[in-house]
Each structure stands twice: as structure tokens, then as C-alpha cells.
Amino acid sequence: MNKDARQQSRRTDMQQSERAPEQALEWARAGTGAVLATVIETWGSAPRRVGSQLVISGEGDMEGSVSGGCVEGAVVLEAQEALAQGGTRVLEYGVSDGDAFAVGLACGGTIRILVEPVGAGGMPVAMLEELVTARAERVAVAYEVALDGSTRGLRRDGHDARFRMDRSGVSEDGASFIAIHNPPLRLVVVGAVHIAQTLVSMARAVGFDPIVIDPREAFGSTARFPDATLINDWPDDALNEIGVDARTALVLLTHDPKLDDPALHVGLHSQAFYIGALGSSRTHASRVTRLGEAGFDAHQIARIKGPVGLDIGAAGPAEIAVSIMAQIIQTLRGS
Template identity: 75%
Template sequence: MQNRETAPEQALRWVQAGEGAALATVIETWGSAPRRVGAQLVVSGSGAMEGSVSGGCVEGAVVIEALEALETGESRLLEYGVSDGDAFAVGLACGGTIRVLVEPIGAGGMPEDMLADLVAARAARKPVAYEAGLKSDARKLVTDGHADRFRTDRSGLSEDGQTFIAIHNPPLRMAIVGGVHIAQHLEGMARAVGFDTFIIDPREAFGSAARFPGAQVINDWPDDALRDLGVDARTALVLLTHDPKLDDPAIHFALGAGPFYIGALGSGRTHAARRARLEEAGFKPDQIDQIHGPVGLDIGASGPAEIAVSIMAEVIQSLRKP
């Protein structure tokens, strides 16, 4: 499924349907907490819920607190210790402690119009940070001042501990040029870890919905397809055709568009030839160095599925440890 719905989007749907909603967000963790800071659970006025703040350990208690927050119109800070025994019961190796901010949508929490603006920013692929005062009703959306947090996709407390900063980046996307066998494995892996996926191949025999049922398939020349798609800093580009006629135009476009990852299939000799062509086309060495070639981590991969694993691992490494 493309464009996965987040907790804010679900919350807005429930609010607009007249049910009301409250957002619960992990704002701090200690030990081996099950979910990372920024994880969210949304609860409707009828008690329906989507998302998770603990992997199942304390969701029931958070739902009760969220329903009470909807009744009182007041936000609240919660703290839970997940014991080793409770953690084991839900399949975790060990426990930890989490702090959770529960906010009703409306008075005393996140204003409805602010929630709508946040959802609209995500739809427009605009990064936005939501700042919530922990000891006040101060709430605002900002697009500047959190460059490191946006780059690393990291929510967290301000230096003085008085404000929680929730980073809402656009959805991750992976554009795969070349509907080859490796792409069939890679596309599924990318979707499994949260990427919206796009297969780009002008050759309809390779790029077809039958071969890639979960992806959006674009039968166009790669540079035109990438231009229409709108490559940005939340996009990974993987080139698998092994054909300069298809790969090179895509690289030319991508080097000026700023994806967080560019990987190109081929041996060391193939990549050396690729570098030479790019230099002849006027690209600087530091630009060309952005390309991961040969593509994927060197794990001794053998066969299309293992090569796809190596590529997916390198994409995640580039995203989380730039």
C-alpha cells in the first residue's frame, strides 16, 4: 500500500467524523523500551485505537488515560515501567521505562486546525516539526531550526526539557529503475520497512503490475519519471538496469535533486566506467561520490534475493547513520 496513514491522519479523520480523538506520543525512554521516541497511538472517543506506544505492554492503560483526557480537555504526562516479566509476555527480551504525552485534539491539547495543517504538510511532502510545551498549553508547527532532527528523523525533548519536538517528515520512498529479478525482491523488502515503492522501466515486459503488485509501476524513461515523481531528501534511488541508456539519465537528474541514497548495480569496472562518463558530462568528483557503486553492502551476497538484502541494508544505513 502506498502513502501509509499515520496517527495524525487517523486522528483527523476521527475528529472530522465527530468522534473526537487523542494522540499519545512517546516523548522519552530509558532502558530497553519497546518503541522509539516519537512513536504514536491515536484513540477515538469510542475507544478505537491505531498505532502503538509500547508494543502492547501498556496500551490498555494509555487508552483509558486518553479517553479521560478527551472528557476533561486536558493533556497529561504519563510514565510507565515495563518490567522484564511483562516485556517477555509480549515477546520482548527485557523491559524499560517510557514517558508518554497524551493530548486531546482541541482545547487543552493540539488544536484541530494545527492537526489539519500537519496532515496537509505531510501530503505536500513538506517536513514539519510539532512543538508541544510539557508544562503549558503552548503548541506550534515549525519548519526551521531543527535541521539535525529532520535529517536523522529524530523526535525528542528540547535542551531544557520543557518542550517536546515531534518530527513529521514526508513518507519514505524508493524509486527502483529496472524491473529486474533483484527489483522483485527489493521492492517487497522496501515496503515491509515502510517505504512507498515505485518501479520505473519503459520496458513494459519488465515493468508491469503483474510482476510488482504492491508497487506503483511507471512505464516511462527514468529521468522523466523521476522528474514527475519529485525526488527529494526522503527518496532512495536504486538503479538496476545495468544499461547506461537508462541508468545514466536517471543519475544525471538525481545528482541535482538530492535523494538521500543513490545506488547503482554493476561491478567495480562498470562503476569506474560510469564515473568516467559522468566526469565527461561535467559532474564533479564529490557529486559522483554520492553514488553507491557497486550497490549494496559487501556481505558476500549471492543471487537476486541476497543482493536485495545487501541493498536494503545499505539504504537503511544511509538513512539512519548518514
């Protein structure tokens, strides 16, 4: 995979995630001004999770969402004032708030939104640049900001539980907000088979960036996988090139030890949060034996979900894909 391909993969990653920080930086650099609005707390029925962002330009353009359309209009007006006057402000909307009701939040929910201009009186441009760089390089980072706007900072440690659970939120003392910016989730599939076609579509639908690896170009073609990054290379070389981190799920579907085993060697030495391999119990037993002979211990080998997928009695490629995707999400969410 060459440099251009790596950059394209990173761009695809960003397309799958919310791009509010990137868009805010573009507008700030263009001189139009930018304001970031972030959901910091929710109660009841709220359409957007904590950490969701809306970015508004000085010209009134916006990207992203904090409520699915319920309060965006009111937030835009507040953002324009923040950009003109400077300073950070916290907004709260709920059914008991006449203004919020007027703009449509009649679903029984309440949300708090942190509004920060980029630049003077808000998030420094240099700090936003550092955040955007970390996101592009797949480096997990936490943005800590006092709700009164008095302090801000980026940290790459100190919030292990929040990073692991991908959970932004208000601090225990209620004085600050911690925004977790984890790298976008990736699903790397080795083996461009029928199961992979459905699995890739499902993965993209739930927010994963899919990558398909298969040295057989007849299998790993854009005609078969129009919505995935394709790498026609040997799995171990491809995995070493793209990198396998803690936000990566690795699924092996070839049934061929010549392809699966080298990929497993890379995966078992990585921090991938999920590793699954297709095959019967007998196939997996043979796999375990080979890995043991290659020097992997029982604890390492136990990371492999084999046979892959939840035991739901799946029949056919599509149902097997469902079982795999469900197991990946189960592992990710720790349930």
C-alpha cells in the same frame, strides 16, 4: 504519471507510515472527538520508539500503538478523561508502577507518554490540519509542544540534526517535546529486473514505499511487482514527475546507459540521500567518464555507490538485494 497516479502514490506513502495524525483529524471532523498519545521518552526495554503514536476516538476506537499492547488499555482510559476534561497530561509507566505491571509492562522498560486531546485544551484542529497537509505533500515539519500544554507550534526549520536523524525527543531543558514528521521513506528502483523483485519486498518490510520505473511493460508489470507503485515511462521523465527528495533512495539496475544515465542526471541534481548503480568496477568507470563529459564534477559523481551494495560477497539476485538494502540503511542511519 497523471494526477490520479500521484495521489495513489501519496496514499501508499501514508499507508507505510503511522497514520495517527490523519486518523485523529478524520475523527475530529466526524465529531467523535480524538486524542493523540505519543511516546516521548523510553528507558530500558521499550517496544516502541520515541515518537510512536496511538490515536483514540471519543467512542473508544483506536489506531496505532505506544507499547505494543502493554499499556494501551490504561492509556485509553486516560485519553477518555483528557477528552472530557480537556488539557494535556504526561503519563509514565514502568515495572515499579503497579498499574503498569497489571496491564503487562513486565519487560523491564519504562515509558513516558504525552496525551493531547484534539481541540479545546489540546492540539487545535487547524494545527492538526496543517500537519496532515504537510505530511501529504512530503514536507518535513516539527511539532513542538510544551509538556504542560501551554504552547504548541509547527516549524519547518531549526531542527536540522533531528530532521536528518529522524529523531523526535524531549528538548534539552526538559520542558517540551519535539515530534519530527519527516516524509515517508521511498525507494525508487530503475529497472524491473530479478534483483528488484527481492529488493522491493525487503524495502517494504523495513518501512520504505517502493516505486519501480521501467518503460518495458513486460518487465515492469503488476504480476512481477504486486506490492510496488509501477511507472512504465522513461526514467528521467518519471523521476521529474514524482520528485526526488531527501527521503528518497534511488537504485539503478538496468545496466543500460540509455536508461540509467538520464536517471542519474536527475538523481545527482536532487537531494536523494542514497544513489546506487549496478555494474562492475569497469562498468562504473565508464559511467564516471560519461558523467564527467556531461558536466558533473568529481564531488557530485562520488555520491554514487558503484558498484552498488555492501561488499559481502553476494552471489545471486537475492543476496545482491540484501547488500543493497543494507547499504541504504547504513547510509540513512549514518553508520
